[in-house]
Structures are given as structure tokens and as C-alpha cells.
Amino acid sequence: MSNTPLIRRGAALAAVLMSASLVLTACGGDGDDTGGKAAATRGDKAAETHSVKAENGTIEVPVDPRRIVTIGNTNLPFIDLGGEPVGVTEVSDSDLDVLPAEQRTAYEAAEIVGSSGGEVDLEKLATLKPDLILVQFSSDDWDKVGKRLEAIAPTVSWGLDTEWKAFADAIAQAGNVADALSQQKAEFKEKVTTIQETYGKIINGTSFVDVSRGDWSDPGTFYIADIGCSEIARDDIGLDLPEAAEGKDPLAYESLPFERIGELSRYDVITYPVDAEGRPAEPFKPVAGTNTWKALPAVSSGRALGVFCPGNNSYGPVNQYLDSLGSALATLPGKQ
Structure with a gap:
């Protein structure tokens, strides 16, 4: 982002600066024009290009x-890497x-440039x-606006099925x-490595299940998560x-009624979503409040683990999840 311009400090200061400028200009011919060379270097670098392979070609x-x-799913991964975009599409309040x-x-x-990829x-x-x-959204959205984006500036687009590590590599490049x-x-x-070495024996001899519920889930339902952070x-x-x-289709696509919570008793350890403070995530509270949940062997024996997952499409939030x-x-x- 550009810096805020300095406020004028009056005619006296302007005169001092003008005098200093004249002195520096007079002396500049005798020494290296370091500032000019630096500016030229920056300009040359900004003008250089390189090839990036993406969904829409090289x-x-x-x-x-x-x-x-950044448009669509590229917003937060780019910012996670320290990027400062000048324009973004909307992301949810929960994100x-x-x-x-x-x-x-x-x-x-x-600047917000649209509510979603196809509504830019x-x-x-x-x-x-x-x-x-930088773009990641559905192929339908690309059909709507892709060519017009390319007419504005070099546009790099990735499909929604791009694996998260490859996605991070591509955005960084x-x-x-x-x-x-x-x-x-x-x-x-x-x-x-630390988790594997510290808890290796438990990991190798234990069956886990990751359960969740979203704010989009139908009342009285939950799902078994096999995508997202559970993939990590x-x-x-x-x-x-x-x-x-x-x-x-992923197991996560199937909504299961609360009547099937008891089936989770077959697993040694259950993981479920919590917020940054360790409290059950708001959408999951109805599950945690049922008597069936409370009666599960893993829950009653301290083997139901709340885990915070802020995201799974870039390394920053994944590292938080691992912590x-x-x-x-x-x-x-009985941990190792």
C-alpha cells in the first residue's frame, strides 16, 4: 500500500528543503547517484516478467x-504470505x-471489488x-469474467481442485x-515432525474420527469430516x-441425523471443532449438547478432543491447526 503523503510544514521549512536540495544537486555530480540508481533498479525490476503456469495457461x-x-480463494492465502493487495473480493465474517x-x-x-468471483x-x-x-473460483465464474480480467492485467487463475500446498507455491511464485x-x-x-515423534505410539495404535457441523447444516444433523483440516x-x-x-464423494457431503451419534462409539478418539478459545464452535454446540454425545465412551473418558482449525488452504492457518x-x-x- 502507498504511504500517506506528509503534511506541509510551512514556507520556512519549504525554503530550508529547497536550499538543501540545491546543495545536494550541486554535489551530486561529484559522487555516485545512488538514489537515482536505486530508483532505476526498482523500475527495471518492476518491468521484468517471468512465466507462471496456471489453469488459464502460461x-x-x-x-x-x-x-x-486477489479474487475468490486467493484473498487470504496471499495475505497469509505477507501480501498487501490493493483489491479483494469479500470473505465471510467468520473467516x-x-x-x-x-x-x-x-x-x-x-478495496472491495465484488462479493464473489463471478460478481466482480x-x-x-x-x-x-x-x-x-490472482484468481481462484469456479469454472463458471471464469467463463463469466475471465477474459475481461485478462484484458485489464496479467491474470493467473487456479481451479478449485488445486491441492493446497501447490496453491501456496503458485501464489508465492x-x-x-x-x-x-x-x-x-x-x-x-x-x-x-514434533507431533509424530511425540505421539507416535498413540497415533499408530488408535482409531480417530473427526466430526463437525456447519452453520449451513440442516437442524439435527452433523457430518464426518474427511476433507479440510482432517486431511492434514x-x-x-x-x-x-x-x-x-x-x-x-467425501463423507463430509453426507448429513447424518443426531440419532447416529451413537455410532461414533466405535472410535477410540473423537476430534471436533472449537474456536480460538477452545470452546465448541457455535454450529457444533447442538451436537455437544445431546445426551447421546455425552454418553459416548470417548467423551466420558476424556478422549474427545476439541481442535481449532482456522483454515486449510495456506500454511499459516494450517500451522495454527497443528499447534x-x-x-x-x-x-x-496415557499419552506417550
Whole structure:
């Protein structure tokens, strides 16, 4: 973001600055024009381009983009990597509520250019004069606005099925925020290794199930989560968690009635969603309030673990999830 212009300090100060400027100009011919060279270097770098492969082809983008607009699912991952977009599309209040303060500030400083990927105000976006547009939304939305976005600035688009680690890599490359990504990756690797080494015996000999409920769920229903943060627990940490058969819809797509809560008794450990303070997430409270839930062996024996998942499409929130998972595993009776 650009800096706020300095307030004028009066004619006397202006005169002093003018005199100083003349002195510096007179002396400049005898020494290196460091400031000019630095400005030229910055200008040259901003003008350079490199190729980025994306869903919409191989795109030439600036090496050092300065005015980036993020659309759809690229908003928060780019900001998570330290990016400061000039334009964004709307994100939910629940997503904003779990952002670190500096990231929320970066989001709120940007101009809102639409409610969603397919509802972008193209005229407003164009007035921001972006030198790069980052996009992740549905193919239908791309059909609506994709070509018009490309006419405004180099546009890099990824499909909704892009794996989250590859997505982070691609955003870092296109948006020139690779240094932050490297640090986050190192933290991720360290956290995964620590959990595996500390709780390896429990992980290897225990059956887990991750259950959840969203604010979109029908009354009296819950679901078994096999996508989102539970994928991290299963695929990276190695927890024995149920998942859909190959080629089938995720288990999370099936709403289960509260009458089936008792079926969770087959699992040794249950994980469920909590907020940043460790309280059951608001949509999950109806599940936690049922007598059937309270009677589950895992619940009554201290093996129901609340885990905070602020997001799963970039390393920052995933690392927060891993911290919460590690703390939860530490409370298990008989932990290693």
C-alpha cells in the first residue's frame, strides 16, 4: 500500500528543503547517484516478467508486482504470505474473525471489488490499475469474467481442485512472496515432525474420527469430516481417520441425523471443532449438547478432543491447526 503523503510544514521549512536540495544537486555530480540508481533498479525490476503456469495457461507476470488484486480463494492465502493487495473480493465474517490482526488490517485496507468471483465490478477493478490479478473460483465464474480480467492485467487463475500446498507455491511464485512461504514450510515440517515423534505410539495404535457441523447444516444433523483440516491430520500426521472410497464423494457431503451419534462409539478418539478459545464452535454446540454425545465412551473418558482449525488452504492457518492438534493430543490419557 502507498504511504500517506506528509503534511506541509510551512514556507520556512519549504525554503530550508529547497536550499538543501540545491546543495545536494550541486554535489551530486561529484559522487555516485545512488538514489537515482536505486530508483532505476526498482523500475527495471518492476518491468521484468517471468512465466507462471496456471489453469488459464502460461502467463507472463511481473517479477516484482506492486498492485495486486486477489479474487475468490486467493484473498487470504496471499495475505497469509505477507501480501498487501490493493483489491479483494469479500470473505465471510467468520473467516475474518480468526485472522491475525495484521492480516485483517491488510484485508480491510484493500478495496472491495465484488462479493464473489463471478460478481466482480470490472470497472472498479480497472481503476485500481493492477499489474497482476490472482484468481481462484469456479469454472463458471471464469467463463463469466475471465477474459475481461485478462484484458485489464496479467491474470493467473487456479481451479478449485488445486491441492493446497501447490496453491501456496503458485501464489508465492506469482505474487513474489516466496520468502514468507519458505519460512512457513519450515515451520510446518517442524510441527509435523514434533507431533509424530511425540505421539507416535498413540497415533499408530488408535482409531480417530473427526466430526463437525456447519452453520449451513440442516437442524439435527452433523457430518464426518474427511476433507479440510482432517486431511492434514490423516495425510501428513498419519492419524487413522475414515475417508471416502476412491472416486466417491467425501463423507463430509453426507448429513447424518443426531440419532447416529451413537455410532461414533466405535472410535477410540473423537476430534471436533472449537474456536480460538477452545470452546465448541457455535454450529457444533447442538451436537455437544445431546445426551447421546455425552454418553459416548470417548467423551466420558476424556478422549474427545476439541481442535481449532482456522483454515486449510495456506500454511499459516494450517500451522495454527497443528499447534492446536498437538495440544489436544497432549491431553489424552496415557499419552506417550
